[in-house]
Amino acid sequence: MSLAEIRSEIETAEAAAGRPPGTTTLVAVAKLQPVERVRQVLEQGHRDFGENRIHEAQRKWPNLRNEFPDVRLHLLGPLQSNKVGAAMELFDVVHSLDRVRIARKIARLADASGRCPGLLVQVNTGEERQKSGVQPSQLDAFLDELKPLDLPITGLMCIPPMNDEAALHFGLLAALAERHGLSDLSMGMSADFASAVRLGATFVRVGTAVFGKRDYSLR
Ligand SMILES: *Cc1c(COP(=O)(O)O)cnc(C)c1O
Numbered sequence: 001m002s003l004a005e006i007r008s009e010i011e012t013a014e015a016a017a018g019r020p021p022g023t024t025t026l027v028a029v030a031k032l033q034p035v036e037r038v039r040q041v042l043e044q045g046h047r048d049f050g051e052n053r054i055h056e057a058q059r060k061w062p063n064l065r066n067e068f069p070d071v072r073l074h075l076l077g078p079l080q081s082n083k084v085g086a087a088m089e090l091f092d093v094v095h096s097l098d099r100v101r102i103a104r105k106i107a108r109l110a111d112a113s114g115r116c117p118g119l120l121v122q123v124n125t126g127e128e129r130q131k132s133g134v135q136p137s138q139l140d141a142f143l144d145e146l147k148p149l150d151l152p153i154t155g156l157m158c159i160p161p162m163n164d165e166a167a168l169h170f171g172l173l174a175a176l177a178e179r180h181g182l183s184d185l186s187m188g189m190s191a192d193f194a195s196a197v198r199l200g201a202t203f204v205r206v207g208t209a210v211f212g213k214r215d216y217s218l219r
Contacts, residue, residue, distance in 0.1 A: 001209045003044055006193075010204065013197035024197050027074045029189075029207030032214035035060055041210060042068050050095075050205050052077030054087050056219075061090060075117075076157075076205060078132050085109055093118040095157040095186045095203070098134050100145050107149040119153045120186050120203075123176060125169040126161035133158065136176065143180055155184025155202065166192040170199040 001009075003026075010024050029050040030038045038049070038060065047070055051057040057073065065071055075091040078098075084105045087094060094117050097103060103119075110116035121142065124133030134142045146153065156177045160169035170187050177185055177200075188196020190209035197204060207214065 003041065003046060003210065006206060006209055009194050010197050013194040017198045017200070019197075019200075024201055025203050026210075027076075027186075027203050027205045028210045029076065029205050030060070030211065031056060031076075031207065032216060032218045033207075033211045034215060034218065035064070037211050038064065039067075042071070048072045048074065050074040050076045050207075054079075054083045054090070057090055058086065074203070074205075081105060088113070088115075088117060091117050093120070093203075095120045095205075096122045096132065097153070098122045098124075098132055098142075100142065103146050103149055103151060107151055110151070116152055118184075119151055120155045120157045120184055121153060122157045122159075123173060125158045125172050126164060128161055131159065131161075136172065139176055139180075153182065155182045155186060156180075157186035157203075159189075160187075167195050167199060170196050170201070174200045 011021055014021055014024060025048050027048045027050040028041055028046055031052045061073060072092045073090055075087055075094045077096060079087055079096055079102055088109055097119050122133040123139060124131050124135055127135055156173050158169050158173045160166040173187055174185055184202045185200050186203040187201045188204040190206050193204040193206055
């Protein structure tokens with residue numbers, strides 16, 4: 001799909017849900033895409049990009065950022081303790097916070113540096129054993145533990161199980177966010193972003209539909 005087609009589907013879904021236009025941010029997921037492909041999307045004026053791995057982002061983005069300084073980078077993949085500093089230098093928004101220990105480290109480094117990325121808590125809405133994210137039943141306790149750290153936590157993120165009806169997970173995530181007064185919802189990918197927008201997504205994370213197939217040899 002072209003960027004214009006994706007944006008237009010997002011606008012249609014916003015309107016269908018009675019939401020104001022432009023309240024969803026399209027995060028173009030650039031993982032495993034060649035730099036030239038990413039540059040084309042930058043040249044079309046797009047500025048929000050997502051990556052899964054810090055190492056890959058460190059290879060790709062410092063140069064592109066020199067050319068396009070107003071880029072906003074979103075970390076979508078797991079964050080390990082030894083990479084927190086590197087992630088905070090590179091990323092504007094982290095969608096995958098799910099451990100108190102990592103939150104503490106972010107808070108420490110934010111105090112020292114005076115800057116902190118926006119943070120979303122990943123929720124394992126499908127309660128899948130192999131998947132990252134806080135269990136829905138643990139979310140209250142998790143957010144309570146984070147409160148004293150005074151971090152800029154703005155919302156929740158989920159990656160629904162492969163074979164489930166995604167909308168059920170989007171609805172659950174929206175309900176959890178509302179209960180906690182969190183305004184951001186990061187949900188919806190290439191196959192289901194319109195449904196996510198109808199259910200309130202403020203960030204959709206779209207890779208394949210923006211760029212085409214990923215090139216796994218780039219890993
Ligand atoms: C890769 C990825 C996406 C994008 O997936 P597509 O199906 O290519 O749109 C979205 N979110 C996360 C967390 C991802 O890892």
